[in-house]
Amino acid sequence: MEWVIHLLRQHSELAIFLTIAAGFWIGKIKVGQFSLGIVTSVLLVGVLVGQLNITIEEPVKSVFFLLFLFAIGYKVGPQFFRGLKKDGLPQVGFAVLMCVGCLVITWILALIMGYNAGEAAGLLAGAQTISAVIGVADDTINGLNISTEQKNNMINIIPVAYAVTYIYGTAGSAWVLSSLGPKMLGGLEKVKAACKELEAKMGTSEADEPGFEHARRPVVFRAYTIENDWFGNGKTVEQLESYFISQGKRLFVERMRHNHTIINEILPGQLLQKGDEVVLSGRREFAIGEEDWIGEEVIDPQLLDFPVEVLPVMIHKKPYANRKLEFIRKQPFMHGVSVRRIKRAGIDIPVFAQTVVDSGDTLELVGLKKEVETAAKQLGYIDRPTNATDMVFVGIGILIGGVIGALAIHIGGVPISLSTSGGALIAGLVFGWLRSKHPTFGQIPESSLWVLNNVGLNMFIAVVGISAGPSFIQGLKEVGPMLFIIGILATSLPLLLGLILARYVFHFHPALALGCTAGARTTTAALGAIQEAVDSETPSLGYTVTYAVGNTLLIIWGVVIVLLM
Known part of the structure; x- marks a missing residue:
């Protein structure tokens, strides 16, 4: 054991990977519906490993955090700037007000409890489940004109407050929005009916049919034998497809068999007769049930064996x-x-x-x-699948953002800046938007984004946990169990405020009200719980713009909360 401890102290990079591996493993464990989640698990494992007094160089933490923030900005950039257009402004306005509510409510609670800047930042990060606040607040505290000891005390207490409040921040958000949310908007059954009505208006009336996959309705290819007398002496492919369109269905004839011969090239004038077999393609909700009209469905490997x-x-x-x-x-x-x-x-x-x-x-x-x-x-x-990431684009983006963020203005002797982390986030927003306008450069595959987001954030969190390990237990004694209660208030009050604003001020449709509230708080877990509760995917229509605004503002609040305190 002494050899292992000595090895980890000599090679701190191994301690980081130990923390990542154990944290990801524990984070995936579920007891019923409860799970600590990846980030919290990595933090707690890091704290445990940190009891060995392992020293990690500061740049390691910063590099991964900047990658994470740039990736976040890149992902939401197109929606952030789209929201600034006329049709998205109500959702942007809602998200801004709700994010301000998150900041102000957290700040007031911190003042009432007499918390310092580190405790307030940790409360904001955990209660609003915005882990990036830890790094942004860390950078801001390091820039303050206070003693090194004061800085270290504040920085070390941030992950403690975060860990105490994060669990309810995640689980509580899902519960408030999926259980209390529909009740505040008129009742669960009323919200469900409103969602179905919205689905019908948006072009679907099949959502209630059994056997459908609500979150994703895939395209299918199915073969049928023509038996219906409607075909008479023959109908053309164009006539059949036009008939489908008149019934509100987009189905296409892709292939057919006539007199035991398979015809691959289907022309609009191709004649279809009773006894022929046809392959129809279309969305699943349109294709299911056509055997009741055309004829019996057939499973013919030869007829259905073609590339799609x-x-x-x-x-x-x-x-x-x-x-x-x-x-x-x-x-x-x-x-x-x-x-x-x-x-x-x-x-x-x-x-x-x-x-x-x-x-x-x-x-x-x-x-x-x-x-x-x-x-x-x-x-x-x-946008063909690829493994290549435009690292020139990523590197220049983080460099430019970091330089801009490092610039500071002094007000009353207090240096105020976005910090390099805030600059990387803003650069990600701009570069992500540029990529949506000029997609021939700046590609970051979805798999690479996952690595930048998850590995970038959790590498940072692992270092935070390891560094805070020696002082974590003492910090937990200082904040006390009351912080958990304050965390419940800091999580729940902004969500309730958001639902009130959505219904009575912005007059959003119930589905959009729930989606917008989840988005402004960047709680994807709550979005899933909402969609399950109302049995509809329509809440996601209100999620994306508010998610982009919320992700940006809540991270920047890491700077603001420190300066306010």
Whole structure:
């Protein structure tokens, strides 16, 4: 054991990876519905490892934190700037007010309890589940004109306060928004009905049919034997597809078998007759049940054995950006092409006819290779899966942001700046927005974003925990159990305020009210709980813009809360 301790002290990088491995493992353990979560687990394991008095050089922590903040900004940048346009301003205004509420309520509670700047920052980080506040507050405290001892005491207490308040910050947010939220908006059944009504208005009436996957309705290819007398002496492919459209369904004939011969190239004038077998493609909710009208479904490996391409495309061309999906679907180049999925700022949003597709959204197109690639080129940039990250883009972005953030102005002898961390966040926002406008450069694959986000943040948290380890127990005694109660108030009051603002001031639809409140507090776990409670994915429509604003402001509040205290 002494050899292991000596090894970890001599090679502190090994202590970090030990903390990461154990923290990720513990964070995935669930007892019923309860889980500590990855970040909290990494922090607590770091504190435990830190009892060995391991010293870690400061730059290690900063490098990973800057990568994390840039990645956060890059991810939400397109939605942040989109929200500044006319149609997004109400949601931006709501998110700003709610974020101000988070700051002010936390600040007042900290003043009442007599907390110092470190305790207040930890309370803000944990109660609002915005882990990045730890690093931003750390940078700000280091810039204050106070003694080194005072700085260390404040910085070491931040992770203590964070750990005490984070658990309710996560679980409590989900409970408040999924349980109390619908009641405050008129009752659960009323909210459910409003969500179904919104779905119908946006172009779907099949959401209540059994067997559907609400969060993701995939595109399917199914084969049928033509038996219906409607076909008479024959109908053309164009006539059949037009009939489907008249019924509100987008289904396409992709392949057929006539007289034991498979026909691959389907033309609009191709004749379909009773006894033929046809392959239809379309979204699942449209394809299910066609055997009741066309004829019996057949499982024919030979007929269904053909390549289909799934191609992600980033929307950026003006004719199709900020347009309803219904408009895009009606374009001639979309014949035979279905939209399987829409992702905005990493969040899946409903694939409804009335869903507005924003510049920077990624659509997953499904169909035959030729048709899909033709459609993708018309809509925007084909964002093919890749492992390559534009590190020139990332490096320059963090450098420019860090330089700007390091610039400080002095007011009353107090240096005020965004800090290098705040600058990296702002740079990420701008560079992410630029990427949505000019997608030929600056690519960061989703897998790389995951690494920058999760590994970047948790490497930082691991170092924080290890560094704070020796003083953590003493700090826990200082803050006392009352901090947990204060954390409950700091979590719950802003959420309740947000629901009141959403209903009575902004008059949002109930689904959007719940989504906007979850987004402004950047609580993705709560969004999932809300969607499950109301049995609808429509709340995600209010999540993305407010999430972008909330992620930005709540991180910056790490600077503000220290200066206020």
